[in-house]
Amino acid sequence: MEAVSVMLMTLKRQSSPKRKLLAAARAASAHLPHEIPPVLFLTDPARTPDPVRIAKSLPPGWGVIYRHFGAPDAGMIAADLAHVCRTRKLRLLISADPVLAMAVGAAGVHWPHARLAASRKWRGAFPLITASAHSPAELRAIAHYPIDAALVSAVFPSNSPSAGKPLGPLKLRQITRSAPCPVFALGGVMARNANRVAPFAGIAAVESLARAFDPAS
Numbered sequence: 001m002e003a004v005s006v007m008l009m010t011l012k013r014q015s016s017p018k019r020k021l022l023a024a025a026r027a028a029s030a031h032l033p034h035e036i037p038p039v040l041f042l043t044d045p046a047r048t049p050d051p052v053r054i055a056k057s058l059p060p061g062w063g064v065i066y067r068h069f070g071a072p073d074a075g076m077i078a079a080d081l082a083h084v085c086r087t088r089k090l091r092l093l094i095s096a097d098p099v100l101a102m103a104v105g106a107a108g109v110h111w112p113h114a115r116l117a118a119s120r121k122w123r124g125a126f127p128l129i130t131a132s133a134h135s136p137a138e139l140r141a142i143a144h145y146p147i148d149a150a151l152v153s154a155v156f157p158s159n160s161p162s163a164g165k166p167l168g169p170l171k172l173r174q175i176t177r178s179a180p181c182p183v184f185a186l187g188g189v190m191a192r193n194a195n196r197v198a199p200f201a202g203i204a205a206v207e208s209l210a211r212a213f214d215p216a217s
Helices: 002-029 051-055 074-088 098-104 113-122 136-144 169-176 207-213
Strands: 039-042 063-066 091-095 108-111 128-133 149-152 183-185 202-205
Touching (some): 002 039, 002 202, 002 207, 051 074, 051 207, 063 074, 074 091, 074 098, 091 098, 091 128, 098 108, 108 113, 113 128, 113 136, 128 136, 136 149, 202 207
Parallel strands (some): 039 202, 063 091, 091 108, 108 128, 128 149, 149 183, 183 202
């Protein structure tokens, strides 16, 4: 009997992050436009070596941003992701690679801020285009480009090598009020703090989503 109780407690602890992220997704859905996913899972070759497996467990309506960073097998992984996303009704975006996005039938492209100017060439080519921003000034600059949503980072302290000083949820809320498009919170967003930004921003993350939805974790 004691062993069963321990097992049930373990299962409860394991499912808690997933429940919290699902609740945050519902809160984000309440204010985001229908065509914008409430949650975006960002892949990373080092931190999410099997993004296809994780995508198979994501709830319908969420999104995946595939970041291949020039990997030699990018075409194969993108095609596998596209198949999973179509099957599970997920929105697939390919980071900084519109040609690959076209080839696999992805829903759109995600542009790093440094390559934002390239988005103009692809205006109208995809249903969904997102871009990154790391400051209020970069977020304002997005208004001049065909961007449907912005991923603003870092919101919370993050281990990502590209993360800067965290904005914090209060600052993020302030800048979303004058943002030119819907905003996603990125950087240190986890199950325990997603509810602090979900009422006014979408959720974007790498590791916290991988841990919660990877069947192998």
